[in-house]
Amino acid sequence: xxxxxxxxxEDDIExxxxxxxxxxxVAFPTETVYGLGADALNEEAVSSIYRAKGRPSxxxxxxxxxxxxxxxxxxxxxxxxxxRLMEEFWPGPITFVLHKKAVVPSVTTGGLDTVAIRxxxxxxxxxxxLASGRPIAAPSANISGKPSPTNAGDVLEDMDGIIDAxxxxxxxxxxxxxxxxxxxxxxxxxxxxxxxxxxxxEERTGIVAVYDSSLKEVHSEVLDPEGGAAEINGFRPRxxxxxxxxxAPKARVIIVEGDIDARREEFEKKGxxxxxxxxGEDSMEAAHSFFSDLRRLDREGVETILVRxxxxxxxxxxxxxxxxxxxxxxxxx
Ligand code: AMP
Ligand code: MG
Numbered sequence: 001x002x003x004x005x006x007x008x009x010e011d012d013i014e015x016x017x018x019x020x021x022x023x024x025x026v027a028f029p030t031e032t033v034y035g036l037g038a039d040a041l042n043e044e045a046v047s048s049i050y051r052a053k054g055r056p057s058x059x060x061x062x063x064x065x066x067x068x069x070x071x072x073x074x075x076x077x078x079x080x081x082x083x084r085l086m087e088e089f090w091p092g093p094i095t096f097v098l099h100k101k102a103v104v105p106s107v108t109t110g111g112l113d114t115v116a117i118r119x120x121x122x123x124x125x126x127x128x129x130l131a132s133g134r135p136i137a138a139p140s141a142n143i144s145g146k147p148s149p150t151n152a153g154d155v156l157e158d159m160d161g162i163i164d165a166x167x168x169x170x171x172x173x174x175x176x177x178x179x180x181x182x183x184x185x186x187x188x189x190x191x192x193x194x195x196x197x198x199x200x201x202e203e204r205t206g207i208v209a210v211y212d213s214s215l216k217e218v219h220s221e222v223l224d225p226e227g228g229a230a231e232i233n234g235f236r237p238r239x240x241x242x243x244x245x246x247x248a249p250k251a252r253v254i255i256v257e258g259d260i261d262a263r264r265e266e267f268e269k270k271g272x273x274x275x276x277x278x279x280g281e282d283s284m285e286a287a288h289s290f291f292s293d294l295r296r297l298d299r300e301g302v303e304t305i306l307v308r309x310x311x312x313x314x315x316x317x318x319x320x321x322x323x324x325x326x327x328x329x330x331x332x333x
Contacts, residue, residue, distance in 0.1 A: 003156070004165035008124050016167055017131025020045075024164035025052060027141040027155045028128050030120040031173045032093045032195070033148035033291065034155045035064065035138030036163065037128070040074075043105045046137050050107075052162050055144045060110030061137040062095050062178070063117050066129040071117050074135060076101050081207060082183040088205050091121040093174050094196040097182040108137050118178055124169040140177060141166075147247045147291040147326065150175050154295050175288040176322055181209060190215070193318035195287065200314075211317075219312055219320060222329050223257070247326040249294040251275075253305045255323060258333040260308050267304055275300075278308040283315040290322060 004019075006012040006026075016026045020037060023045040027036050036052065038045035040063045050057050063074060068086055071078060075098035078086075082096055100115035109115050117135075120126060129136050140148040141155045141163075149155040152168040159166065179194030188209040190198060198209045256263050260276055267274040275297050279286035297305055307323055309331075310316035324331070 001161055001164070003160050003163055006165050006167045008127075008167065008169045012167070013124070013127045013131050016128055016165055017133070019164050020128070020132035020134055020136060023048075025049060026128070027149075027152075027159055027163055027166040028125055028138070029152070029167060029169035029172060030064070030122045030125045030138075032120070032176065032178050033150050033172050033174075034141040034152070034166075035062075035125070035136075036141035036155075036159070037064070037136040037138040039132070040064075040108050040135040040137035041103060041105065042134075043107050046105065046107045049137065049139065052159065053139065053142070053144045055139060057107070058110045059139075060112055060116060061108050061139050062180075063104070063108065063115055064125065064129055064136045064138055065117060065119050066126040068119065070135060071096075071098070071119075074101055074104055074115055074117055075099060079183060081188065084205055085181070085183065085188070085201070085207065086119075089196055089201075090119040091126065092119075092196065093121070093178045093194055094118065095178045095180045097180060097184060097191065099184055114182075114184060116180060122170070122172075124167060128167065145246060145248055147249055147294045148177060149295075150288075150292045154292060157295065171292075173288070175291060176318060179318070182212075193321050195315065195318065197314050197318065215321065218329075219317070219324070222324060222331055223309070223312070223320075247291065247294070247322055248328065249298045249305070249326070251294075251298055251302050251305045253294070253307060253323075253327040253330070255309050255327050255331040256306045256333075257309060257331060260306055263306055263332065267306070272303050273301065274304045274306060275302045276306045276308070279310065280308075281310060281316075283310055283319055286310060286319045287315060290319065290326075294326060 151171040180192035
């Protein structure tokens with residue numbers, strides 16, 4: 001299949017909307033990362049997203065809408081808390097998990113009786129949703145397991161010839177995926193950390209949201225282990241590599257808590273081509289650039305990428321979630 005390159009003109013957005021309506025796949029920009037979109041209410045179309053990405057069928061999609069009202073057509077119940085948060089943070093990089101209505105096919109929600117909904121702030125994304133006249137199911141537009149694409153070139157690296165079209169629009173301002181917030185219970189629970197942090201939620205609304213306990217456990221297990229770390233191959237690993245890989249480039253990624261320049265020299269002496277990603281404490285820059293930097297370094301043929309961690313608070317916590325996964329939880333001192 002030839003993947004159409006579209007731009008953000010009226011004509012091209014109309015054309016992209018038509019492709020979505022007829023069951024096709026269109027990659028499009030959002031402020032978080034590029035999404036791979038299909039009509040969320042069309043089972044066949046949504047199934048083809050899973051196929052294009054090689055995504056496990058139990059990993060649910062986020063459904064994108066262009067107006068707050070559209071949430072009520074998909075969710076059976078929007079609590080007062082959920083409505084307040086939507087009003088404050090939409091359009092923007094936060095997704096709400098709500099009980100679904102029957103109209104949402106089970107394939108879209110990975111078999112769950114809840115649906116994840118987001119109204120993006122990217123104008124291109126909202127123009128596409130309106131042009132299609134449908135809610136658009138869209139995971140990140142990458143092959144499953146690889147770093148999320150934050151520009152059209154990175155989408156095409158994975159999806160050229162596999163999807164109907166890509167809208168070559170703006171690069172993603174935020175650069176990491178949305179915060180996923182479960183608002184089906186009494187206390188809002190963050191299932192995936194993102195740009196909208198619990199600190200920001202409380203500051204702007206007074207509502208207290210908590211991280212799902214597994215998120216914090218993983219961080220402290222890997223970065224604050226009890227007892228001393230053993231010496232292996234000259235490095236003291238902080239944790240045995242956890243198996244789960246996500247956001248992973250071809251290169252080996254390692255988080256370095258100690259002297260990163262000394263580590264770089266050690267790798268270079270062994271003849272390994274190595275690069276360092278060090279964003280200091282600039283969490284905005286880290287969010288914006290991390291995924292695209294991983295893809296760029298792969299194109300340059302770098303074998304090992306050493307990453308300096310950020311402080312695990314606020315946006316830094318969300319970025320560390322991505323960095324640790326991309327490293328397969330390999331952390332050295
Ligand atoms: P991606 O589309 O790659 O950004 O991933 C979407 C994220 O939203 C995944 O982490 C999903 O597990 C999460 N998600 C989507 N729908 C639900 C749901 N109904 N309940 C819980 N998490 C969800
Ligand atoms: Mg993804």
